[in-house]
Amino acid sequence: MTDRTTLLVDPAPTPTTPRRRGGRWFSRDLLGVVPFFLFVAVFLVIPTLVVVIGSFGGTGGGVTLDNLAALGDDYIVDAFLRSIALSAVTAMLGAIFGALLAYAVVTGRPDGVVRRAVTAACGVLAQFGGVTLAFAFIATLGLSGFVTVFLRDQVGIDIYSGGVWLFDLPGLVLVYTYFQIPLMVIVFLPALDGIRPQWREAAESLGGSTWYYWRRVAGPLLAPAFLGATLLLFANAFSAYATAAALVSQGSPIVPLQIRSALTSEVILGRENIGKAMALGMVVVVAVVMWLYAVLQRRTSRWLD
Amino acid sequence: MNSVAVRLEGLSRRFGAVQALDGLDLDLAPGELVALLGPSGCGKTTALRILAGLEDADSGRIMVGGKDVANVPANRRDMGMVFQAYSLFPHLTALENVEFGLRLRRQAAAARRARAHEMLELVGIGAHATRYPQQLSGGQQQRVALARALAIQPQVLLLDEPLSALDAKVRVQLRDEIRRIQLEVGTTTLFVTHDQEEALALADRVGVMRAGRLEQIGPPEDVYRSPATPFVADFVGLSNRLPGRVGDGIVEVLGARLPLVAGTDVPDGPATALVRPESVDVTADPDGAGRVLAASFLGPMARITVALPGDTLVVAQVASARLADLPPETAVRVDLRPVPVVVSGDRSETADPRTHSGAEL
């Protein structure tokens, strides 16, 4: 790593031209960001517009509210409810166990093996594709999976006596938790790091027990971060597609899978834009959740940075 | 006030390979403010934290008010503690922070509030009671921390370098405030710092620590004027290290015969004398053996570095008005006042007096 000063080589000083100060809207500097904005316009803004405008588009090309009205259909409402339930349950499970794991990790040495291994593992599991996770669970709990076979042969329990639940909502809950917990660890760990040891020591010296410290100091301080992280987990589960797509081949219990069927199956006449309406519905739900998350984040960073 | 006596006996603590405390003995009389002074790593903070109950000692006794508190957890020791920084609870206002200990003790809301306001007034920050810590400056935060610690009427007040994170000017201001408040409230106080000026200004007694042991403890004047060891002489204030010769109960330095500090145990022969700059007089003299090398203007005083034959350098402290008579290259005569000096038998410790650690005047 070279010393910074030796990087500034240019020996001949160039005369500095007087720069036009202040933000003129059409300054030449704007040219520098044109590629970025152009790219984003084509691949992000336009698709979003397609979804939004398409939701209001009728078969003939006119503006209609039929698609939005169709969102009130039983099977779509059910799908939304199930998506919300799935996201809420896995968000809470992930939040509780993830917070526990994050707390366990943060009490150890910041440079220790445990912390580094756990953080790396969580990084992988939180980001990595749903297909591999789905197959991992098929290998574990599938009809001929390791645990299924073990329980059947060694312990005499047939976990599928009541039906194969792995490829339906209960299975999704279990598999989603597998990436929700690591995501919680990643998102919540910085907040835990922000808790200064002096606070605990001050609370102790003032006479507070451990329980009192958690109830009156650490609890209130971590609450916004915890809630925010739970919301993030909710949005994450709600948006997830790949895991469900790989596990569920029959039926479309949740909204992303409904969108899949809208895109890939035969289009019912007059309802091509249902998929777009559902997509818009999803965006609204996720946007609300993310906005709440942002509000809570501001509170957290005020206290714990 | 319920001030008590504190006694630390034979306190030892080891962290891995480092012996942080090595049989420390320390007594605090009721209502006394003792400052523990020393470089980082000398064990002063460890001693304070053991007294607070935030650390365990390996061996030794901790007596507060005559009772052994080793088995008492930190939250029952009834001590108020002020940390170096970051100790205020960020989600509570200044007032709520101060109320924290009182709320814990289930005091009624009205009494709590009144007491909290009283404490905030005492530390001079009553107007900011409803502010949050992030809205307060460093000095203001430490005032709130002090109010919070005193609100519970602790038996002992513990201050862990409370001024080290503050600006120089705020430090001096707050330092006087702390002393005023401590005298008013009368709590037995242990104050830890690495700034010798702070310790000298604040304390009833100053304890100089090094490598887990107390080198000297006594009133500030004693520690300054009669340092027991070269380390103390060096750490507290500036010292010139001048070559000299011990004999007949005095030491001969730069042609002057100076008395030795009581209790000096150095054999006759060559030695190093530690002479304070204010004991060195510099007078312009065309026949003088010395030559002015450099001068620093420090406001009311000035420090002049004089080069003497034999590669010796001496730093003298004079009234700054005299600077005009002593520009660089002036020939000068150096006289030493007949004040007792500390002598070290180790000749190798002679060094450039300008680079000593110690006071920042």
Next chain:
Amino acid sequence: MAGLVRRRVRRQRILRWVVVTVLGVFFLLPLFAMLEFTTRGAGGTLTAETWRTFFDWRQLGETYPVLWAGMKASFGLVILSVLLTLLLLVPTVVWVRLRLPRLRRTVEFICLLPLTIPAIVLVVGLAPVYAWVVYFVGGSSLTLTFAYTILALPFAYRAIDAGLSAIDVRTLTEAARGLGAGWATVMWRVVLPNMRSAVLSAAFITVALVLGEFTIASLLNRQNLQVAIDQLGKSSATMSIAVSLAALVLAFVLLLLLSFAGRGLRRRQREGSAS
């Protein structure tokens, strides 16, 4: 001696190990099950047949052409996406920081937008856009790069933004410009070398994202690793599970290495600046 504090520290350590172990078992179980699944031989024996095929590249390509195509596509996509993301994002973010601070909020909002627009929603709107892409550039799976760059924006942006904040880019560039450096020199020789760990971090997040992406590739009918694994699952469960396990382990090792590399870089930077 009382040792009250030590007792609490010990209790915390026990809790730490219990929690990590219990959850560790939960997380390692599927990985172990995958290993067990892929080594099942006839009549309860262990066999390395699947793995032998996996590590034999040529045979793999012949027996599972779909998988091989998916791997190649993903490999190309990783490289292209990382390049495009970095080339697009780094100059833009730095430029905005230095010359267009008023646009910073806007750029930040745009970069975080993909977090609110799930891939499943994005792909619905991407279909018509990709019709044009096919018209101009062809229908190869590598065109997924454009969509992947969008997906990577939030994570890459956060990494690069944090890196820029850490090095106080404004002061550095002013110092460089004051000494007479042109903008190219400033970017190439002052800003970028100090951002190595942030750029590396952004690159790795993009890699993880591209390797794990399924939604857009699948619904746009293109080929990539995850799509291939999914298709393979219908015909050969064992091999698909083997590939999944290998991909997971590889990603974990890469991340671990990156955490070591990041620490080494930061340490060298600290030492360098302290000299």
